Amino acid sequence: RKEVEQDPGPFNVPEGATVAFNCTYSNSASQSFFWYRQDCRKEPKLLMSVYSSGNEDGRFTAQLNRASQYISLLIRDSKLSDSATYLCVVNQAAGNKLTFGGGTRVLVKP
Amino acid sequence: DAGVTQSPTHLIKTRGQQVTLRCSPISGHKSVSWYQQVLGQGPQFIFQYYEKEERGRGNFPDRFSARQFPNYSSELNVNALLLGDSALYLCASSFITKGETQYFGPGTRLLVL
Numbered sequence: 001r002k003e004v005e006q007d008p009g010p011f012n013v014p015e016g017a018t019v020a021f022n023c024t025y026s027n028s029a030s031q032s033f034f035w036y037r038q039d040c041r042k043e044p045k046l047l048m049s050v051y052s053s054g055n056e057d058g059r060f061t062a063q064l065n066r067a068s069q070y071i072s073l074l075i076r077d078s079k080l081s082d083s084a085t086y087l088c089v090v091n092q093a094a095g096n097k098l099t100f101g102g103g104t105r106v107l108v109k110p
Numbered sequence: 111d112a113g114v115t116q117s118p119t120h121l122i123k124t125r126g127q128q129v130t131l132r133c134s135p136i137s138g139h140k141s142v143s144w145y146q147q148v149l150g151q152g153p154q155f156i157f158q159y160y161e162k163e164e165r166g167r168g169n170f171p172d173r174f175s176a177r178q179f180p181n182y183s184s185e186l187n188v189n190a191l192l193l194g195d196s197a198l199y200l201c202a203s204s205f206i207t208k209g210e211t212q213y214f215g216p217g218t219r220l221l222v223l
Contacts, residue, residue: 004152034211043200043214044153087152097166098143098202098212100152 001026006088006101013078013108020074021104023088032091033064033071037084038103044087047073078108112137114203114215122221123191131186131218135203141165142184143212144176145200153200159184160206188220196222 006023013019025033033050048055050062050071061074075082088101115134123129135142141160145153158166159178178184182203188195198219202212 041198043216046211046213049211097155097158097168098145098153099155100145102150102152 003099004088004090004101006104008102009105011106015108015110017078018076022070022072023101024070025090030090034089035073036087036089038087039084080108083108114201114213116201116215116218120219124223125191127191128189131199133201134183139203139205140182141204142178143202144186147198191222193222
């Protein structure tokens, strides 16, 4: 079993719609959680950290469920510019090693 | 402020050769991590350095080595290149080592022929 698993997609989303997807992680001792966005042939860029209480940044909402060991990302009012691969990232308890999921590809279409 | 910088941006090598990739962290950041991203997959952790010491190593063969310099810049070396080493090599920096957000450079795209 992979340490961090994501549905690779693609999620084809009409512009203006809402899309949500999850990521599961296997290490119950994981400490920090993030969503990174990666555009084609570019480096990953931090989208948002994920906190136990859940957090929102504009049109993006992230949730963490420690009991079930998953995190989620919801994008409201999708824009064409939201088309990207979204990487679920978990920071293991020891050190600062980031473990990445394989990414979920989102395609927003007019 | 400048972000994480990496050089070169692209590199073509042949099997058996050696390569050195370079990374300069964000000013004030003392920790550098290296990741390998093969096409279609998420990045995989290779090394972490903090204050010039190795603080973490991923599941990569001994052909991969790295070091960090007093100015916190870092080099990743790969010996005896294999075709499977073709990938995007990403450097990420953070202020400290534990639990902190890492910021990525643009990467070095390595092609091994």
